[in-house]
Structure formats: C-alpha cells, structure tokens
Amino acid sequence: MSTTSTLNAARPADRGPPAWTHWLDLGDRALAVVLLAPAAILLALIIVYPVLRLGYTSFFSLSLTSGLPAEFVGFENYSLMLEDPVFWETTWNTVLITLITVPGALLVGLALALLANLPFGVQWPVRLSLLIPWALPLSFAGLIFAWFFHSEYGVVNDVLMRLGFEGIIWFNSPNWAFAAICLTIIWKTSSFMALIILAGLQTIPRSLYEAADVDGAGRIRQFFEITLPLLKPSIVVALIFRTITALQTFDIPYMMTGGGPGTSTATLAMYIHQNTVSFLDLGYGSALAVVMFALSMCVTAVYLRAIRTKE
Amino acid sequence: MSAAASPGFSGLLSGRPLRLIAGGVLIVNGMFPALWILFTSLKTEAELTAKPITWVPHAPTLSNYMQAFSDQPLHLFLFNSFMVALLSTCLTLLVSVLAAYALARLNLRYRGLILSLIIAVSTFPLVTLLVPLFEIMRTLNLLNTWIALVLPYTVLSLPVCTLMLVSFFEGIPRDLENAAMIDGCTRMGALFKVVVPLCAPGVFTAGILAFVNAWDEFLLALSFNSNPALRTLPVGIQLYQGEFAFPWPVISAALVVGIVPVAVLIVIFQERVVSGLTAGGIKG
Numbered sequence: 001m002s003t004t005s006t007l008n009a010a011r012p013a014d015r016g017p018p019a020w021t022h023w024l025d026l027g028d029r030a031l032a033v034v035l036l037a038p039a040a041i042l043l044a045l046i047i048v049y050p051v052l053r054l055g056y057t058s059f060f061s062l063s064l065t066s067g068l069p070a071e072f073v074g075f076e077n078y079s080l081m082l083e084d085p086v087f088w089e090t091t092w093n094t095v096l097i098t099l100i101t102v103p104g105a106l107l108v109g110l111a112l113a114l115l116a117n118l119p120f121g122v123q124w125p126v127r128l129s130l131l132i133p134w135a136l137p138l139s140f141a142g143l144i145f146a147w148f149f150h151s152e153y154g155v156v157n158d159v160l161m162r163l164g165f166e167g168i169i170w171f172n173s174p175n176w177a178f179a180a181i182c183l184t185i186i187w188k189t190s191s192f193m194a195l196i197i198l199a200g201l202q203t204i205p206r207s208l209y210e211a212a213d214v215d216g217a218g219r220i221r222q223f224f225e226i227t228l229p230l231l232k233p234s235i236v237v238a239l240i241f242r243t244i245t246a247l248q249t250f251d252i253p254y255m256m257t258g259g260g261p262g263t264s265t266a267t268l269a270m271y272i273h274q275n276t277v278s279f280l281d282l283g284y285g286s287a288l289a290v291v292m293f294a295l296s297m298c299v300t301a302v303y304l305r306a307i308r309t310k311e
Numbered sequence: 312m313s314a315a316a317s318p319g320f321s322g323l324l325s326g327r328p329l330r331l332i333a334g335g336v337l338i339v340n341g342m343f344p345a346l347w348i349l350f351t352s353l354k355t356e357a358e359l360t361a362k363p364i365t366w367v368p369h370a371p372t373l374s375n376y377m378q379a380f381s382d383q384p385l386h387l388f389l390f391n392s393f394m395v396a397l398l399s400t401c402l403t404l405l406v407s408v409l410a411a412y413a414l415a416r417l418n419l420r421y422r423g424l425i426l427s428l429i430i431a432v433s434t435f436p437l438v439t440l441l442v443p444l445f446e447i448m449r450t451l452n453l454l455n456t457w458i459a460l461v462l463p464y465t466v467l468s469l470p471v472c473t474l475m476l477v478s479f480f481e482g483i484p485r486d487l488e489n490a491a492m493i494d495g496c497t498r499m500g501a502l503f504k505v506v507v508p509l510c511a512p513g514v515f516t517a518g519i520l521a522f523v524n525a526w527d528e529f530l531l532a533l534s535f536n537s538n539p540a541l542r543t544l545p546v547g548i549q550l551y552q553g554e555f556a557f558p559w560p561v562i563s564a565a566l567v568v569g570i571v572p573v574a575v576l577i578v579i580f581q582e583r584v585v586s587g588l589t590a591g592g593i594k595g
Contacts, residue, residue, distance in 0.1 A: 129341025
C-alpha cells in the first residue's frame with residue numbers, strides 16, 4: 001500500500017482523492033494496456049501483419065493455379081509490372097478518376113452546402129437529401145447509374161432526346177463510359193463533402209458578416225474573404241479523405257462497366273482484384289497493391305501534416 | 312440552426328422563391344436516383360421496354376419483388392448483410408469504447424502518438440490488403456464465413472468510432488465517475504454504468520456509422536465469400552444478371568429491398584448521423 005500512495009502522490013491532481021484510488025493498485029499503465037489490447041490485437045491481425053506479408057509476398061512468384069510452391073524472385077514482379085501496359089492503364093485511370101472526381105465533388109459539394117445553408121423553415125428534407133447519397137452503398141449507386149445511362153431505356157438519354165440531342169451509347173465508348181463513371185462518383189461523394197462543409201459554414205459567426213457589411217464589403221467579397229478562408233480546415237480534411245478513397249475506386253466502375261470496353265475504365269483496385277481472386281496470382285497482385293499502398297501513404301502523410309499544422 | 316449563421320453568399324439567395332428552387336435542387340439531387348429505382352421496380356417488363364420511356368409507372372405491380380425473392384435467395388443476402396453488419400458493429404463498439412476510455416481518461420505517455428496512429432489507420436486503404444487478408448482467411452479456413460468479413464469491417468470503422476468516442480468521453484465530467492467509484496464501483500463498473508450511458512448518443516452514433524460502413528462494403532465481400540448462401544447484399548445483387556439478360560425491374564426491386572433498412576435508420580436518426588459524420592470529419 002505504501003508504494004501505491006507514493007505513486008499516487010506523483011500523479012496529477014485531477015486523478016481524484018486518494019480515498020478511492022486504492023483499487024487502482026493495478027496501476028494506470030496496466031489498465032491502459034488491458035483497455036488498448038483488443039484494438040491493438042485487431043490492428044495487428046488485420047493491418048500490421050498483412051502489410052508485412054504484402055511486402056514479403058510481392059518478392060515471390062506465388063500463383064495458386066500453378067500449384068507450385070512460392071519461389072523467391074526478387075524484384076521480378078515489379079519489373080514485370082513496369083512492362084505491363086494494363087498496369088499503366090489502370091494506374092492512369094485511377095489517377096485520372098482521382099483528379100476529376102475529387103475537385104468535382106468539392107465544387108458540387110460546396111454548391112450543395114451553400115444551398116442547404118439557406119434559412120429553410122423545415123430542415124429535415126434537406127438533411128435527408130444529403131444523407132441518402134452518402135448512405136447508399138457504392139455498388140448500388142453503380143448499378144442505379146448504369147440503369148440511368150442505359151442507351152435504350154435510360155433516363156439520361158431520355159432527357160437528352162427530349163432536349164433535342166442525340167442519345168449517347170454510353171458504355172460502348174471508352175470516353176463516354178469514363179465520363180459516366182466520373183459523374184456517378186461525383187454524385188455519390190459530393191453529399192458527404194456538402195455535409196462537412198455545411199457543418200463548417202454553421203460555425204462561422206454571423207457577427208463577422210455584419211462587420212463586413214458595416215465596412216461595405218459586398219457579398220461576393222465576403223464569400224472569398226470570410227467564408228472560404230474559415231472553411232479551409234474542414235475542406236482540407238474532407239479533401240484528403242476523399243482523395244484516399246478515390247485512389248481505391250472499385251465498386252462503381254466494377255458495377256457500371258466491369259472495366260470495359262476492354263480495360264479502358266478499369267482501375268488499379270480492379271486489376272488487383274482480378275489478379276488475386278480471378279487469376280490467383282498472389283505475387284503479382286501483391287506487387288500491384290504495394291504501388292497503391294505507396295500512393296495512399298503519400299496522401300496520408302500530407303494529411304497528418306495538415307492536421308498537425310491545424311493544431 | 313441556420314438562423315444562427317447565414318454566411319454572405321447565401322444572403323444573395325434569401326428570397327422565398329429562391330429558397331424553394333434551392334430546396335428543389337437539393338431534393339432532386341438527393342432523392343431522384345432512389346426514386347427512379349423505386350419507379351423502375353414497379354414497372355412491368357412491357358412498360359419498361361416501351362418507347363418513349365415512361366417516368367411514373369402506369370400500372371404499378373409488385374411482381375418484380377416476388378421475383379426478386381424467388382429468383383435468388385434475397386432473404387439470405389439480407390440476413391447475411393444484417394448479421395455481418397450487426398456483429399461487426401457490436402465488436403467495433405466494444406473495442407472502441409475500451410480504447411477511447413483509455414485515451415480520454417488515463418494520462419498515457421504516448422497518447423499523442425497513439426492518436427496519430429489511429430488517424431493514420433483511419434485512412435488506410437483496405438483494398439491493398441486484399442491479397443494478404445485473402446491468404447490469412449484461407450489459411451485460417453475462414454473464407455466463406457461471416458468472420459472473414461466481420462474482422463476487417465471492424466477494423467474499417469474502429470479508428471473513426473474511437474476518435475469520436477474519445478471526444479464524447481472527454482465531455483463527461485470526471486466527478487461523476489469519481490462519485491460512482493467512491494460509492495464502491497470499480498473503474499470498469501463506472502465506465503459501463505456511468506460513462507457509457509451518459510455517452511449513449513455518441514456510442515449510438517458511432518454504431519450507426521459502423522453499421523452503414525459494413526452494410527456498404529463490396530470488395531472484400533466479393534472476394535472472400537464465393538458461397539451463394541453466404542453472400543451479402545451488394546454481392547448477391549450481381550447474381551440477378553444473366554449472361555446476356557439484365558432483368559432491370561427485378562434488380563431494381565432487389566435494390567429497393569436493400570436500400571430500405573439503411574434508409575429507415577437514416578430517416579429516424581438523421582440528426583445524430585449528421586452530427587457524428589461531421590464531428591468525425593472535422594476532428595479527423
């Protein structure tokens with residue numbers, strides 16, 4: 001008991017009166033270990049060990065269909081990859097989807113947030129309209145929009161023709177298919193962006209705008225000099241999250257085009273999936289995944305820095 | 312809520328007609344795709360292939376729903392999705408409540424480091440672990456089981472839920488716990504009898520987010536469960552497409568069935584979900 005009380009004396013005062021700390025004989029450190037252990041075990045099993053295993057497997061030739069044991073091949077998977085046109089195509093598609101849909105979702109999301117921030121008498125329909133696209137599974141969104149863009153019976157072509165345009169056979173041409181996929185992703189992801197930006201908008205004190213009014217600043221100027229700068233922190237976080245998920249794009253192109261025509265709309269995630277699950281070529285699949293891992297770690301590093309500078 | 316702050320740009324559009332237009336744009340943008348799928352699911356095959364296409368179904372029929380359940384074991388897909396989502400939500404909550412409590416209440420030396428680590432994991436691309444997870448599940452003989460999905464889904468939601476709960480726990484005065492402990496509660500007793508009930512809204516919100524995450528996941532479910540009886544909804548829905556035929560009304564009916572459970576959750580708990588999402592987003 002005497003050792004415990006000396007320990008307690010060394011602890012910060014907000015720990016509470018010594019009268020009840022006697023049961024803490026275990027010590028905070030031991031308790032912390034017990035409480036954090038389940039999370040640590042899960043992360044070790046599902047993230048840490050698999051990451052190590054991923055790097056390891058990428059140096060082996062390991063194909064389950066061949067039935068041969070794993071054979072160490074050094075960087076062969078990586079050099080194969082550099083000469084693989086499908087790798088370059090799917091990587092380029094992934095980067096292009098990221099470059100188009102992230103700014104696209106930001107702009108649409110910003111517009112939706114500004115609209116949703118108007119003084120509506122009833123809030124729930126607006127809130128619900130922003131939540132439904134977020135809650136809809138990506139794979140469902142892919143199917144729904146595949147139906148939207150259907151060349152014969154799709155509502156998009158119906159509207160185009162009513163407006164006097166020609167209907168488009170969306171999924172026969174690489175460019176139109178790619179456009180349809182990007183539009184779908186922007187629709188699906190802009191609502192979440194809007195919710196984050198809306199929350200940011202609602203923390204901006206009204207007095208700032210009143211002061212700007214007194215100073216004679218116009219509405220447009222207020223938007224660029226008050227609203228946007230104050231929104232920046234929430235926008236940065238939302239953008240980085242969106243970028244990382246964009247790099248992993250799989251569900252929507254898989255459901256809408258299956259990567260076609262050819263491999264013109266396939267993403268890196270789809271190529272990893274194909275090599276792993278269809279071809280059971282685990283060595284090559286791992287090397288591809290390492291590339292994607294490196295891409296997203298770069299974005300995460302930027303993210304952690306952005307958060308640190310925020311604090 | 313919007314009366315408290317009406318930022319500059321929005322001031323341009325404060326007239327009533329403009330508000331109506333804005334509301335219309337938001338509602339059409341958010342609801343139209345789901346509504347369109349609902350309309351499609353009520354149409355007959357004949358109406359569907361009529362030109363020009365109709366918007367609102369002329370002779371609504373429920374036969375597509377019957378067919379959705381009879382063509383494929385849709386009830387099994389629903390059951391699998393529900394069980395996988397429920398189990399991973401419970402596991403996520405249990406693990407993240409314990410971890411968040413340690414981070415919020417114990418003065419850990421490496422608190423900052425652990426929090427940074429959790430944030431880093433929250434952005435982790437689970438897709439890249441497809442190969443090793445596939446190998447692990449294969450070695451452990453867990454392919455074609457719920458567990459193969461429950462464990463990764465738990466990890467998927469764990470970081471966000473933990474961060475959210477840390478901030479909720481920090482909002483509960485320590486005196487309440489201290490009082491409970493003076494009354495003879497153990498620290499764990501105080502956690503589950505005092506802190507968790509007070510944080511119930513936060514715990515609940517974290518639970519909804521975890522549930523929706525698990526309900527939505529597609530790639531791992533597609534890769535780890537090839538047994539039709541164990542497929543989750545997003546994977547099962549693909550099975551309706553034949554080699555050449557795409558029975559859109561039946562697929563639409565199955566989609567509506569899959570959307571309803573989550574839509575109900577969202578409608579009932581919308582405010583809570585919004586606050587949870589935005590707290591997670593802003594805090595990281």
